[in-house]
Amino acid sequence: MDNIKDRVIIIREQDELVASCCVPFDGEFVREFAKVDLFPETTAIIRTTGEFYQRLKEEYGDSIDVDVVDPRNQGYLFPRLIKDVFRYRVSIGQGLKTIFALRSPAVVCNGRLIMSGNKQLSVQVFDKVKQIIKVA
Amino acid sequence: MSALVLLVGAIIAFLLAYKFYGTYLAKKFELDDSNPTPAHTMSDGVDYVPAKAPVLLGHHFASIAGAAPIIGPVSAAVFGWIPAFLWIVLGGIFFGAVHDFSALVASVRHKGKSIAVVIESTIGDTGKKLFGIFAWLTLVLVIAAFINVVANTFVAVPQAGTASILFMGVALLYGFLVFRRNFPLAISTIAGVALLVVAIWLGILFPLVLAKTTWIALLLVYIVIASVTPVWILLQPRDYLNSFLLYALIGLAVIGVFFYNPTINAPAFVFTTNLGWLFPILFVTIACGAISGFHSLVASGTTAKQMYKETDAKFIGYGGMLIESTLAVVALITAIMVADYAGELANGGAVAVFSRGVGAFLGSIGVPLTLGVTFASLVVSAFALTTLDTATRLGRYVFQEFFEKVSATEGESKSIAANPYVATIVTVVISGWLALTSWSAIWPIFGSANQLLAALALLAVSVWLAKLGKDNRFVKYPMYFMFAVTLCSLVILSYKNFLAANWVLAVIAVLLFILAIILAVFANKTLKEVSGPPNTGVGAK
Numbered sequence: 001m002d003n004i005k006d007r008v009i010i011i012r013e014q015d016e017l018v019a020s021c022c023v024p025f026d027g028e029f030v031r032e033f034a035k036v037d038l039f040p041e042t043t044a045i046i047r048t049t050g051e052f053y054q055r056l057k058e059e060y061g062d063s064i065d066v067d068v069v070d071p072r073n074q075g076y077l078f079p080r081l082i083k084d085v086f087r088y089r090v091s092i093g094q095g096l097k098t099i100f101a102l103r104s105p106a107v108v109c110n111g112r113l114i115m116s117g118n119k120q121l122s123v124q125v126f127d128k129v130k131q132i133i134k135v136a
Numbered sequence: 137m138s139a140l141v142l143l144v145g146a147i148i149a150f151l152l153a154y155k156f157y158g159t160y161l162a163k164k165f166e167l168d169d170s171n172p173t174p175a176h177t178m179s180d181g182v183d184y185v186p187a188k189a190p191v192l193l194g195h196h197f198a199s200i201a202g203a204a205p206i207i208g209p210v211s212a213a214v215f216g217w218i219p220a221f222l223w224i225v226l227g228g229i230f231f232g233a234v235h236d237f238s239a240l241v242a243s244v245r246h247k248g249k250s251i252a253v254v255i256e257s258t259i260g261d262t263g264k265k266l267f268g269i270f271a272w273l274t275l276v277l278v279i280a281a282f283i284n285v286v287a288n289t290f291v292a293v294p295q296a297g298t299a300s301i302l303f304m305g306v307a308l309l310y311g312f313l314v315f316r317r318n319f320p321l322a323i324s325t326i327a328g329v330a331l332l333v334v335a336i337w338l339g340i341l342f343p344l345v346l347a348k349t350t351w352i353a354l355l356l357v358y359i360v361i362a363s364v365t366p367v368w369i370l371l372q373p374r375d376y377l378n379s380f381l382l383y384a385l386i387g388l389a390v391i392g393v394f395f396y397n398p399t400i401n402a403p404a405f406v407f408t409t410n411l412g413w414l415f416p417i418l419f420v421t422i423a424c425g426a427i428s429g430f431h432s433l434v435a436s437g438t439t440a441k442q443m444y445k446e447t448d449a450k451f452i453g454y455g456g457m458l459i460e461s462t463l464a465v466v467a468l469i470t471a472i473m474v475a476d477y478a479g480e481l482a483n484g485g486a487v488a489v490f491s492r493g494v495g496a497f498l499g500s501i502g503v504p505l506t507l508g509v510t511f512a513s514l515v516v517s518a519f520a521l522t523t524l525d526t527a528t529r530l531g532r533y534v535f536q537e538f539f540e541k542v543s544a545t546e547g548e549s550k551s552i553a554a555n556p557y558v559a560t561i562v563t564v565v566i567s568g569w570l571a572l573t574s575w576s577a578i579w580p581i582f583g584s585a586n587q588l589l590a591a592l593a594l595l596a597v598s599v600w601l602a603k604l605g606k607d608n609r610f611v612k613y614p615m616y617f618m619f620a621v622t623l624c625s626l627v628i629l630s631y632k633n634f635l636a637a638n639w640v641l642a643v644i645a646v647l648l649f650i651l652a653i654i655l656a657v658f659a660n661k662t663l664k665e666v667s668g669p670p671n672t673g674v675g676a677k
Contacts (some may be wrong), residue, residue, distance in 0.1 A: 013372075014195065014438055036533055039367060041315075046182050053181030068185045071321055072379040073194035100322045104314070117318040 006064040006133045007084060008056060011077070012049045012105040014070045015039040045105050045119055052107070052121045056129070064133065071104045084111035109133070139398040139469040142217075146225050146465045150458040153229040158454040161234065164610060165241045167446040174248035175442050184248060187442040189451050195442070196456050198379055199434045200236075200424075201386075203487070203519040204586075205460050206467040207285060208423040210486035211579060213471035214478070215418045216405040220468055223418060227426025228461030231614045235590050236431045237453035238597040238611050243436035244443055245600075251436040251593050262658075268538060270589070270651055273644055275531035276563060277582040279359065280570035282520045282527070284578060285487055287351035287571075289517050290344070292484025293491060295506065296513035297346065299339030303377075303518060304370065306331045311373030328377050336510050349572075355524065356568045360560060362525035363532060374522060381515045385494070389466050389512075392497025398473035411576055412632070416625040420583030425464030427618070429589025431457065470494060485575065487516045531563040532556060566640060573638050577629075581645050584625045588652050591618035595655065602666040612663075622652050 015038070037043055049068070056066050069077050078099070085095035088111040098108055103117030107125055109132045115125045175186040187195070212220045239251050290297035310328045313319040346354075362370055407414045411421060424430070435453055443449060470493020474480055480489050495508035503511075539553040552558055570578055594615035601608035626649035633642035 038529070038533075039372075041368065050181030050185075053185065054179075057179065057181075067191060068181070068187060069191055070195055072198065072376055073191065074380065075383060076191050076194040101320045102322060103318050103320050116320075 004087065006060075006110055008064060008066045008110075008129060009077075009080065009084070009108040010049050010053060010066065010068045010105070011071050011102065011108070012045050012068065013039075013042050013072070015042045015046060048119065048121050049105055052126065055126060059130070060133070071102075081108065081111070084108070087111065137400045139400050139473055140394065142221055142400075143393060143462075143465055143469060146221070147462060149225050149229065150462060153233070154450075154455055154458060157229060158233070158237070158450045161237055161454065161610060162447065162450045164607060165238070165449070167241070167449060169445045169447055171446050173244055173443045173446060174440065175444060178247065178441075183438075184441045186444045188444050189448040192439060192442055192444070192448065193452050193456060196434065196439045196452050197459060198382065199438070200428070200431050200456060201382060201460055201463065202424075203282070203285070203516050203523060204424040204428070205464045206490050206516055207486040207579070208421055208583065209425040209464045209468040210471040210489050211411070211481070211576075212418055212421040212425075213402055213468055214406060214409045214411060214481070215414050215421075217400055217402045217468070217472040218404045219414060219418055220422065220472075221465070223422055224425050224461055224464045224468060227419070227422070228458055228464070231590075231618070232427035232431075232461065233454045233457035234610060234614060235427055235429075235594055236435050236457040237449060239432035239593050240435040240440055240443070240449045240453035241446075242597045242600055243440035244446065244449065248441040249436065251432045251596060266651055266654060267592070268534060270585070270648070272531060272534045272538065272563075273647060274582070274585040274589070275527045275534065276567050276570065277578060277585055277644065278527045279524060279531065279563070279567035280573075281575065281578045281582045282524050283352055283355050283359075283567065283571040284575035285485060286355060286517050286520045286524070287348045288485030288575060289487040289491070289513050289520075290346070290351050291348050292488035293509060293513040294343035294345045295336075295339040295510040296491075296517055297339070297344040297351070298342050299335045299510055299514045300517050300521065301344070302335035302338055303332060303514060304374070306335060307370055307374035307377060310377060311369055314373065314376075315368040325376070325380065329380060332377065332381075332514075336507065336514060339510055339514070340506050352568070352571050356564055356571075358521075359524050359528040360564055363528035363560060364556070371522065371525060374518065378515075378518050378522060381518060385512065385515045386463060388501075388503075389494050389497055390462075392494065392501055393466055393469060395500040396497045398469055398493075398496075400472050401475045402472035402477055411580060412625075412628055416621040416628070417580055419621045420580050420587050420625045422464070423583040423586050425461060425467065427587065427590050427614075429586050429591070429593055432589070432593035470497075487513060487520070490516065528560065528563060528567075531567075532559040535559040535563055569640055570644075573641060577633060577636070577638055577641055580625060581629050581633075581641060581648070584622050584629065584645075585648055587618050587625075588622045588648060588655075591615055591622055591652075592655055594618060595658075599662045599666060602663055619652065619656050623649065623656070626652060 053066060053068060071077065081099055085098055090098065090111040094112050098111055098113040101116060102113060105119065106113060106117065107115040107129070109129045112132060114128045114132070115121065173186070175184050178184040179186065209220060209224060243249060243251060290300070306328055310324055314321065314324050411417050439452060443452065467490055470490045471477055473493060474489060477489070480492065491509045491512035494512035495505050498508035499505050536554045536556060536559045539551045594611050598608045598612045598615050601611065626645050630642050630645040630649060633645060
């Protein structure tokens with residue numbers, strides 16, 4: 001798999017809603033005009049995953065792909081996860097785990113689910129990513 | 137004549153427009169991938185995160201699609217299929233997609249800032265303040281229009297009323313399991329979709345038959361409660377399930393229309409209707425199907441901060457709007473294939489017409505008619521309900537913020553109007569009052585507000601380009617047209633509502649008209665001031 005670029009997918013919600021084309025209900029608009037944080041829990045998760053994203057970028061730069069995807073973006077997310085499971089030759093058990101055991105927020109590295117549903121990203125998650133990338 | 141010709145013709149026109157006009161615009165904006173986007177230069181992993189084009193298109197499209205691009209075209213079919221079709225296609229290509237594309241590029245070139253900030257930097261702080269007033273008025277109209285839409289749908293398709301109430305229960309359960317018990321997404325979603333099918337089935341077995349005024353009263357109570365409950369309880373989980381429904385509806389409707397091969401039964405042209413004259417009312421009625429001012433807020437909100445490279449703006453901004461216009465053409469077809477369009481519209485409203493059309497399409501691929509109709513009604517109603525409680529929530533916040541600011545400026549203690557409950561009640565009572573008037577009176581004013589916002593966004597881009605000494609005709613002429621449409625329609629609608637003694641609507645129309653005039657004066661003044669500066673390049677900040 002030497003020629004395949006490593007990929008980390010960070011799955012977390014954005015502070016906006018798929019409301020309708022008539023209500024601009026994203027975090028920035030609400031912060032701008034109403035001065036409130038409407039999605040405090042989501043914002044906290046975005047910050048935590050943001051730090052994780054920054055750490056990945058500092059460590060690997062552009063040598064790996066890092067995607068940040070909202071779990072509601074199924075048109076992209078699920079085909080991507082399925083593709084990665086095949087692309088990185090993940091075992092059947094691991095692959096099923098990636099697709100069916102995923103909780104938001106989550107981190108998937110080379111088709112393997114390495115963190116799921118934990119709102120605090122521990123150092124171990126980063127170490128696991130490093131391990132997988134090193135092996136690949 | 138087969139309506140499929142329209143869909144195929146529109147798709148071909150959109151593909152050609154994307155290839156040629158989209159590329160022309162990209163050249164005009166001097167899009168260059170060697171210019172790093174704010175997603176890279178300001179990358180923080182929080183707001184500014186580079187996202188590749190397919191990821192971002194998914195986010196962007198989910199934010200711009202919804203109930204309005206369906207309701208507008210179905211309602212505008214009253215003017216005949218030719219003008220409605222032409223405005224969706226030409227409006228989409230030369231107005232709507234240009235608007236979304238240019239708002240996205242302008243925001244990217246302003247460090248990913250919201251179009252409201254772009255407006256402030258181009259036409260000053262007053263513009264931004266007026267924008268706040270405008271935002272609240274529009275939200276009130278949105279609430280009134282969508283309460284009417286949902287109530288009409290539930291009266292016409294009572295199965296959807298039952299299914300929608302049950303769907304809320306499914307969303308509550310989903311929210312509890314996913315957000316509080318941390319259940320896996322895929323399993324919860326499969327269970328959620330399965331329960332949704334059960335909800336539709338129960339809806340068909342036990343339709344909830346209520347009068348329209350009863351539904352309006354229930355919806356008003358609902359939006360008060362929904363707008364003060366934490367977002368994770370109902371709003372976020374329903375939103376999650378909605379996103380599945382959106383893709384399912386679009387996919388099934390587009391496939392179904394090809395199998396069904398509908399025939400056009402509508403007249404070609406109708407110049408005078410109960411909504412008003414073809415010009416300007418057609419252009420405000422179709423609303424989001426051809427151009428929507430709200431898209432500029434989406435484009436300049438999250439999308440601009442996550443754009444991976446400059447040339448992606450064409451795919452996401454221009455392409456995203458053309459996909460929405462394709463959905464609008466499908467919605468139009470559901471209206472123009474009906475033999476008794478006027479009767480169906482009067483009895484059930486636009487969503488019922490659309491749902492029956494989609495039900496017929498799905499029937500051609502083996503889905504029972506009642507199931508198809510209930511499913512389509514449920515999907516559009518689910519979006520309308522989300523729109524309702526988000527608009528109420530946002531209306532409350534904007535109202536509170538406005539009065540808090542006024543109190544702070546005048547050095548007074550906090551105004552009672554800044555209290556959240558007072559702000560909610562004021563927003564809901566005015567909206568509820570409006571909702572009791574006829575839907576056909578509200579929708580064109582809502583459309584005018586929407587198009588006014590589009591004119592405003594086009595104005596901001598025109599001024600920005602003029603300040604750089606660049607050719608801005610491709611945004612300036614659509615901007616003039618949108619101002620003309622908005623001003624004319626607001627004059628007509630104010631007059632009509634005064635005559636009909638719809639005082640609140642008439643006052644809102646007058647306020648929007650004054651706002652549009654002030655902004656038009658600003659536009660003219662600013663464009664004159666900036667004519668002829670040295671060429672500093674489009675990329676200059």
